[in-house]
Amino acid sequence: MLALILCAVLCFLYAWYQWESNYRRLKSYKLPPMYPGLLPIIGHAHLLIGNTTRLWTMVQLLAKQALDNGGVISGFIGKDLYYIIADPEDSVTAANACLHKHFAYDFGKPWMGEGLVLASGPTWKRHRKLLNPAFSLQVLHSFLGVFNVQARRQVNHFDAEVGRGKFDHLASLKHIALETVCLTAFGITADEDKDFNKLYMAAVDQILNIIAMRFSNFWLQSDLIYSFTELRKKQDEVVKVLNAMSTAVIKRKKEQMQSLPREEWEAQRQRTGIKCKALMDLLLELAEENTLTDKEIREEVDTAIVASYDTTSCLLAYIMMMLGTYPEAQEKMYRELEEIFEGTDRDVTKDDLPRMVYTDAVIKETLRLIPTGPVGLRYVDKDVQLKNYTMRAGSQCALLIYGIHYHESWGPDVREFKPERWLDPNNAPNPNMFAGFSIGKRACMGRTFATLSMKTTLSHVLRRFKIKADITDLKLKIDFLLKPVSGSLVSLERRNYSLKFAVCSILDRYSDEMIGVLLFCVLMCLCAIWAWLVFIVGSKHKLPPMYPGHLPIIGHLHLLIGDGVYLWNFAKVVAMKAMEKGGVLVLILGYRIYYAITDPEDALTAANACLQKHFTYDYAKPWLGEGLITSSGEIWKRHRKLLTPAFSLPVMLSFLEVFNSQSRMLVENLKTRVGKGKFDHTDYLRNNALQTFCLTAFGFTNGFEDKQFIQKYMRAVDEILNIVTRRFQKFWLQSQLIFQLCGYQKRLDEVVKIVNDMSDKVIQMKKAARLNGTEYTSDTKYKPFLDLLLELSDDNALSDKEIREEVDTAIVTGFDTTSSLLSYIMILLGTHPEIQEKIYQEIKQVFPTDRDVDKEDLQKLVYTEAVIKESLRVFTTGPVTLRYVDKDVKLKNYTMRAGSQCIILLFGAHRDPVWGKDVEQFRPERWLDPDTPVNPGAFIGFSLGKRSCLGRTYAMISMKTTLVHFLRTFKVSADDSNLQLKIDFLLKPVSGHEITIEQRT
Incomplete structure (x- = not known):
């Protein structure tokens, strides 16, 4: 204790000496007036002690003292001299x-x-x-x-x-x-x-x-x-x-x-x-x-x-x-x-x-x-x-x-x-x-x-x-x-x-162009009232039950307004309501009558009778032009007939080598995620699917090495699909004038240029390969997609513009739908481990070793195919298709009138009572059950009727091959209850779509 006291005394004396010597040295200089209250050793430090309110009071006092003494005073905090200046x-x-x-x-x-x-x-x-x-x-x-x-x-x-x-x-x-x-x-x-x-x-x-x-x-x-x-x-x-x-x-x-x-x-x-x-x-x-x-x-x-x-x-x-x-x-x-x-x-x-x-x-x-x-x-x-x-x-x-x-x-x-x-x-x-x-x-x-x-x-x-x-x-x-x-x-x-x-607040807030838009909207409203009175109020036709929420003039348009998540939820509600009413009900969007169909038989009748697409598909024409998805009846018929040979089974089977090598590459890429918890697997699948499509349908020997360009392309595709969907939902954007003035047209042009760069690059690469003699050759008498297109161009059967439009269409349908479905399959398998185990056992039985998939194996993958179909039934990647009714079409109980529109709710058809009481469950076994519906309108995962997907065999073989390599390497875990979806033309995940993978031993 004495030592501590002695130490404290010595410290105090040392501090006193330091302060005194420093103070005397500084006093020898000419200093400004000293602020009152100076104490030895600590100087004016005691005046600052307190909270921050006290500190503000002290600043005011110092300012006053300085101003009273010519603008400058001095003070000490410890041994430090401070010049306090207000001049x-x-x-x-x-x-x-x-x-x-x-x-x-x-x-x-x-x-x-x-x-x-x-x-x-x-x-x-x-x-x-x-x-x-x-x-x-x-x-x-x-x-x-x-x-x-x-x-x-x-x-x-x-x-x-x-x-x-x-x-x-x-x-x-x-x-x-x-x-x-x-x-x-x-x-x-x-x-x-x-x-x-x-x-x-x-x-x-x-x-x-x-x-x-x-x-x-x-x-x-x-x-x-x-x-x-x-x-x-x-x-x-x-x-x-x-x-x-x-x-x-x-x-x-x-x-x-x-x-x-x-x-x-x-x-x-x-x-x-x-x-x-x-x-x-x-x-x-x-x-x-x-x-x-x-x-x-x-x-x-x-x-x-x-x-x-x-x-x-x-x-x-x-x-x-x-x-x-x-x-x-x-x-x-x-x-x-x-x-x-x-x-x-x-x-x-x-x-x-x-x-x-x-x-x-x-x-x-x-x-x-x-x-x-x-x-x-x-x-x-x-x-x-x-x-x-x-x-x-x-x-x-x-x-x-x-x-x-x-x-x-x-x-x-x-x-x-x-x-x-x-x-x-x-x-x-x-x-x-x-x-x-x-x-x-x-x-x-x-x-x-x-x-x-x-x-x-x-x-x-x-x-x-x-x-x-x-x-x-x-x-x-x-x-x-x-x-x-x-x-x-x-x-x-x-x-x-x-x-x-009040008036100027409205007018001055907008440009002259926007005021023009407002006046145009008023005019359009007057036209809409006239059309509504003529076509809806004056209609004498027997209509199916009306969906609730109908308003004068706009009908059900107000129910569409929202984002892609809202649109998906609305589509599900409409499908459920249609099933309650016998499989068909009516929506009124403005002055247009829409028949919403979930009944499998009526859906097939409508799809085969109405080959003209709804005007919404025109919104994608700056990108896809008259490609197979967006083209009108006659153009579609001609193109479909010309391109069908490129999707024949012999051509598809010739791609198995590519499917196997790309599946192995996907597995290698995914190995980096083993043991690292949940991750978003969609980008891995999309990248791989895009490369696979270029190697097969376009016959390239190498994929795209420019990963930044690929990422840019896929973002542009997503944005275009989002713009097209938004334009359908927000009815005022359906006017080309408003769409343009609101800035959407400018952005659409920008992203379309990006995707067109992709198709141009694909065509140029293929033409160069043809000139150099390095193009892909098949053992079959049939030719891959792009070879056939260029040959048709040589024969003047297709123009250069039509070729690019079909290439654009093929790219997006070839990679985006396949990768989305694979994503959902993995999530479902991760959620249902017992089903994952069944498909794994089948794969082990068919493939005792790590060998590649060959054409004989495809028919043996029965349960794998059931899983794919059931996944597509539960998560229909194209959940809705829209058609224009160009002539009267007789359904089972109603007649769709010429000039109306038709909404085929694929999601609804997949929930029809014909599937049984467990329709909401993910149960691949239903596809192995002889009681499963054979009606071609019941399962429409690849669309239905004459305009169904041309590439369904390609997609099925590609997905079977990928799943074989993936499931014999990894065990996947997921939870589909957290999955949130949206409609951006296709059905896309928003959140909750992460998976975890672990290596199989």
């Missing part, structure tokens, strides 16, 4: 001379590292120079669209608070600001997990509070002492949350950039006319060039997020409170906005921004009175001459921005909120006197971003609401930034709109 000129001098941040900023480095806010001089200079282009005016103007959208979202948030009295508006402002910075600087959407966003914002508040607490409580500045505190443990927890946000932002942006080749990203940027890159694009480009490390990128992202959203949202909160407290200023600002926007609700444009003079003055005046960054701390690394004093190297400097903003140079009304002071050219403030966005060379890089964003938000909010508040109730604290503690409440009233505002 505008001296502040600029100090800020430009001292570029090294104070050691207190190091407390934030576990979070933001060497980001722009915290970085040391050399690092800061390098990063600032690299990142400057991302904050050019041209780039920031390109964000105006986002600023307007987000401002309208903010208005919608506030709209819910009208008439509810006072509320804290800061949380809503912070949420929207966080979204805005993600959409603009990072070019991604904010995380949809609102709970995570709230957790992130709470973590930001906590980390800033921890930094402030470490500075104000001097004993916590020791890393050793701090490491034993609960505060350190809390810091580690919140830094983990904060880093998760920046990691998610970077990951999402990388995925977005990888989804398109660099050339396409560059092309998109060129189309916008913006030469400079947004922040995240620039950061990732610098990473690729090894100019910035991954660690540096994350630090800059962390810095950008908090610096962008937290400061902007706080300042907007203070501006709204100021306007609510000073109604005359609010009225002036509102009048300015009314003049600029002429009483309308239109968006802000770049031409409006310079005209918002009073708005700009309000922003600056608020920032003068309540600076969000009230203090800047710097390390003095060299002697710096001020007006009356010299700051000594090794000392510290506190730039009191709050004090600068209350300097006497602002005039006797310095404490008043007076935006007019910024409008008087004769009394315009000296630029050095305003440090709202910090000061000197290290001033805020994002000040223009913040100003544009705030002007846009305020223009929308003020045009919609009157604000009431009382700024005198506001209590503040310093958490690195100046934050409200309490009293930050406002109340909102909705403004009274004039008729002009």
